[in-house]
Amino acid sequence: xxxxxxxxxxxxxxxxxxxxxxxxxxxxxxxxxxxxxxxxxxxxxxxxxxxxxxxxxxxxxxxxxxxxxxxxxxxxxxxxxxxxxxxxxxxxxxxxxxxxxxxxxxxxxxxxxxxxxxxxxxxxxxxxxxxxxxxxxxxxxxxxxxxxxxxxxxxxxxxxxxxxxxxxxxxxxxxxxxxxxxx
Numbered sequence: 001x002x003x004x005x006x007x008x009x010x011x012x013x014x015x016x017x018x019x020x021x022x023x024x025x026x027x028x029x030x031x032x033x034x035x036x037x038x039x040x041x042x043x044x045x046x047x048x049x050x051x052x053x054x055x056x057x058x059x060x061x062x063x064x065x066x067x068x069x070x071x072x073x074x075x076x077x078x079x080x081x082x083x084x085x086x087x088x089x090x091x092x093x094x095x096x097x098x099x100x101x102x103x104x105x106x107x108x109x110x111x112x113x114x115x116x117x118x119x120x121x122x123x124x125x126x127x128x129x130x131x132x133x134x135x136x137x138x139x140x141x142x143x144x145x146x147x148x149x150x151x152x153x154x155x156x157x158x159x160x161x162x163x164x165x166x167x168x169x170x171x172x173x174x175x176x177x178x179x180x181x182x183x
Contacts, residue, residue, distance in 0.1 A: 039156035043133030064177035072113035
């Protein structure tokens with residue numbers, strides 16, 4: 001019984017560590033003289049949707065978006081989905097959308113998860129083009145999930161982060177992405 005308790009405690013400790021948010025990094029790093037460097041354009045991509053349709057990043061033209069790499073088996077990914085669903089409902093009519101990119105190998109499990117959780121935004125099946133394009137933006141490549149990229153209405157990457165976020169953090173990022181174009 002002691003081994004089971006110890007194993008369970010270790011598992012939950014690791015799970016809680018994995019759920020801790022990391023500091024968001026900005027795609028607009030200041031240069032040595034203090035001026036901002038030019039914005040980084042979000043990579044263009046296209047791929048099959050989990051529900052059978054097709055998605056192209058061209059559909060994001062003029063919209064703010066958060067591209068979220070996730071998997072159905074990932075506890076931190078599952079944690080943030082209800083907030084993302086709620087925020088999608090609230091901000092879709094204001095020119096924003098989430099785009100999920102599933103890295104699940106078992107697409108039947110990914111479909112079951114998206115259906116059961118009620119995901120209301122496009123979910124693209126990860127392909128080599130998408131993974132390579134977004135991996136180039138990260139120092140060590142796209143190696144952990146969830147990983148999210150915040151895209152402004154002008155198509156530039158405003159920030160990216162590793163790890164799950166809560167509704168308040170997502171909402172602040174969405175509002176920032178929407179306001180930047182309006183200035």
